[in-house]
Amino acid sequence: MSTDRRPASAEDPAAPGPRPQAATPTEPPQPADGAAGSGEAEAGPTAGDPQQDTAARPEADGGPAEAGAAAEKGEAAPVLSEAEAELAAQKIERERIARRKAERQGPVDAGAKLSGKAADLLAAVRAVESGEKPSPVYFDEAPTAPRRPAAPAAQPAPRPTPTPPAPTAAGIEGVRTVLARGGAPEALAGPAATALGEDAAEQLAHDPWLLLAVAGVRPAQADGFARALLGPEAGPGDERRAAALVGWLLEQAALKGHTALEAPTLESALSRYGVPDPAASVEQAIGEGTVLVFHEPLGPPVAEGEEQPVRVLVGLEGYALAEESLADGLARLASTFNDPADWEKAAAGPGADLIRAVSGHGLVAHTGGEAARAEPLALSAAARDLGLRVCLAAHTPAQGAVTVAGLLAGTEGPGRDADGQFALDLLVVLDAPQLDVETAAALVESVPDGARLVLSGDPGVLGSAGPGRVFGDVLVARACPQVVSRTPDPGPVGELVSGVGIGELNQVDAPGKEVVIVPVQDAGEAVHRTVQLVAESVPRAFGIPADAVQVITPGHGGSAGTRALNAALKERLNPGPGRFGGFDPGDRVVHVPSPGRAVPARVVSADAQGLHLDAAGAQVVVPKEQVESQVRHGWAVTAHQAVGARWPAVVVVLPGDAAQALSRDWVYTAFGRAERHLSVVHGVDQALPRAVAEVLPKPRTTRLTGLLRALSAAAQDQPE
Numbered sequence: 001m002s003t004d005r006r007p008a009s010a011e012d013p014a015a016p017g018p019r020p021q022a023a024t025p026t027e028p029p030q031p032a033d034g035a036a037g038s039g040e041a042e043a044g045p046t047a048g049d050p051q052q053d054t055a056a057r058p059e060a061d062g063g064p065a066e067a068g069a070a071a072e073k074g075e076a077a078p079v080l081s082e083a084e085a086e087l088a089a090q091k092i093e094r095e096r097i098a099r100r101k102a103e104r105q106g107p108v109d110a111g112a113k114l115s116g117k118a119a120d121l122l123a124a125v126r127a128v129e130s131g132e133k134p135s136p137v138y139f140d141e142a143p144t145a146p147r148r149p150a151a152p153a154a155q156p157a158p159r160p161t162p163t164p165p166a167p168t169a170a171g172i173e174g175v176r177t178v179l180a181r182g183g184a185p186e187a188l189a190g191p192a193a194t195a196l197g198e199d200a201a202e203q204l205a206h207d208p209w210l211l212l213a214v215a216g217v218r219p220a221q222a223d224g225f226a227r228a229l230l231g232p233e234a235g236p237g238d239e240r241r242a243a244a245l246v247g248w249l250l251e252q253a254a255l256k257g258h259t260a261l262e263a264p265t266l267e268s269a270l271s272r273y274g275v276p277d278p279a280a281s282v283e284q285a286i287g288e289g290t291v292l293v294f295h296e297p298l299g300p301p302v303a304e305g306e307e308q309p310v311r312v313l314v315g316l317e318g319y320a321l322a323e324e325s326l327a328d329g330l331a332r333l334a335s336t337f338n339d340p341a342d343w344e345k346a347a348a349g350p351g352a353d354l355i356r357a358v359s360g361h362g363l364v365a366h367t368g369g370e371a372a373r374a375e376p377l378a379l380s381a382a383a384r385d386l387g388l389r390v391c392l393a394a395h396t397p398a399q400g401a402v403t404v405a406g407l408l409a410g411t412e413g414p415g416r417d418a419d420g421q422f423a424l425d426l427l428v429v430l431d432a433p434q435l436d437v438e439t440a441a442a443l444v445e446s447v448p449d450g451a452r453l454v455l456s457g458d459p460g461v462l463g464s465a466g467p468g469r470v471f472g473d474v475l476v477a478r479a480c481p482q483v484v485s486r487t488p489d490p491g492p493v494g495e496l497v498s499g500v501g502i503g504e505l506n507q508v509d510a511p512g513k514e515v516v517i518v519p520v521q522d523a524g525e526a527v528h529r530t531v532q533l534v535a536e537s538v539p540r541a542f543g544i545p546a547d548a549v550q551v552i553t554p555g556h557g558g559s560a561g562t563r564a565l566n567a568a569l570k571e572r573l574n575p576g577p578g579r580f581g582g583f584d585p586g587d588r589v590v591h592v593p594s595p596g597r598a599v600p601a602r603v604v605s606a607d608a609q610g611l612h613l614d615a616a617g618a619q620v621v622v623p624k625e626q627v628e629s630q631v632r633h634g635w636a637v638t639a640h641q642a643v644g645a646r647w648p649a650v651v652v653v654l655p656g657d658a659a660q661a662l663s664r665d666w667v668y669t670a671f672g673r674a675e676r677h678l679s680v681v682h683g684v685d686q687a688l689p690r691a692v693a694e695v696l697p698k699p700r701t702t703r704l705t706g707l708l709r710a711l712s713a714a715a716q717d718q719p720e
Helices: 082-103 116-129 169-182 186-196 200-206 208-213 219-233 239-255 263-272 278-287 317-336 352-359 370-385 404-409 437-445 470-477 491-501 523-542 562-573 624-630 656-661 664-671 687-694 704-717
Strands: 292-297 310-315 363-367 390-394 426-429 452-457 482-484 515-519 549-552 588-591 599-607 610-615 618-623 631-633 647-654 674-682
Touching (some): 169 186, 169 200, 169 219, 186 208, 208 219, 278 310, 317 363, 317 452, 352 482, 363 370, 370 390, 404 437, 491 515, 491 664, 491 674, 523 647, 523 674, 588 610, 599 618, 647 664, 664 674, 664 687
Parallel strands (some): 390 426, 426 452, 647 674
Antiparallel strands (some): 599 610, 610 618
8 A cells, every 4th residue: 555645646546656655654644633523334324313311211311202392492391281282283284284385485495494403303303214313332242152042032933024004194294293292303203193094193102112114213212202192101111111112222233234133132232221121121022023033053063962062042033034035945946956968168267166166066156256256147148048038236336237226126127027026047246245035035036946046256345235235144154165266356445445455455566556545634524635635636637537537435424524525525526505405416426315325426407306317328317205214425425335346546535533433344335346446545644554453344244144054954964
């Protein structure tokens, strides 16, 4: 990694000077005093974070009740009877409808005009629905040691979960009335009615903690809502509160990638929220079927009469069914394939080992870096030459490939046959580490018997945004042949990234300034240098236009997060009034139609229908009311948003206040997005080499490895 130490021209890769020296500056810059933290979770920015929860005294944090029905006026809520509260809520709703009718033809609105904790609650809900809100950190650490139960508990049989019908207008109105009584924002009525289904208003009035089913609502806010409705009886030991917290904690764990939690970990998290008897609360939730319990054997089988060590896992039904369905589907593809092909003539050059493996197996895993993507492409070409129906699918748009989301939706790819399965003989999934368990299950279920499935990807990149560790679990379970690519990533950038993958931040020889470090002293200087690199230095030195230079930073917040960087880059590259909800024609944006999906696009125009985007030639209209939560500027993104894509030039910004957010897989992913040139705006001192050497990816608690191993063992035990 090269370092240009001359302050006057450090930001300019084209400036002449001495040969690059070391991986980090000899006099590392220090972060500015009092720098704001920017190491937010990769899910995205928050639009008004609620107060932190206090587990020991849940009554200390007020919920939406304290905001009152008069939150818009900043007044305390008067004490009203139930009938008076309902009349007041109806009056407010009529006034709101009249205002919205008057504003219907106006520009895209930036959001609701609430204040206080009601505004915090609404902002948190919107942030989480859009994939922006960072989730709690309780499940970031490795799970605690497993315990050995005296006897296995009965396990409820998984049941299919029906899709709830859309809420009626009357149902939403009923929920809105209950919310008004508790001082919660009326905008939560729709999400709450959708989450709780039929009789949502009655359920919420009886059990206010069910408000936790709405994404973005936190326990302190649900506690305040419950106190407003139930009065003094709404205590921390209420069984309804404990049951809701069990489900909420498992959903929060899913945001961190877990599909289940070990029982001691879940009980510890419950205790942080003041639940008096966490173990009893978990047992009650299991007994009522709210969650499922699993006993996963540990180690090799023991002799008859001995007790098999197990770990007790607790999970939500949806994720449990998805993992079991995925394991069954993978085992089905591996066992139903009985048509080996003679592809020996095609097994030459890049991809030869992969072609040989796929010729005789229905399920194959393929690993390698960016250069290794040529191997599944060669496989696809060979299969097509043999007359097979082939489909390549990737996480983000890629040449010659459909997107996984488009394939599942039926808008891209080969379509489905009469049985609802893909009309293909070979499916190659690139970026397999980005598959969450539910997406992977839907994908595998749609692959017909006898077809081949190849899961290909780089195991060193950041994991999926959703729950599960599908690709890693398949590799660990060794349930299918694994082909490891030996093709190295080329050039200085490839050499640097390869070293990061094994925990080394190596010096690299970059005679053409393919890799440059730009040392900075504080976040303000980091923003300034970044804008110079994107707008001037990189285009001048390499002929790469500014629109082909991508900025990557660890978080959305802070003085050098995506929000600050995008504001500075917009002012330089496409200044404008932002009359369409903060956007102007020509703005580079990211469209997030669902959490975990970040689609690069450009703003075309806006009208009463919403914001019109061009996403790689596809025309997208984001409805007016969804612009705030689904669209953000895209000159600067996080590494999670960038994974799966590459750009000719990348500027990675590492401000001093982002040191805690760095890890080996984050650095590996961010650096690996660059094709020709990588600039590192460096302000984290020794935190960068330390993160590469010591900070490993956070573990995820999943069941897929155990399920695959059990299915494999069962298949081997069956007679021929």
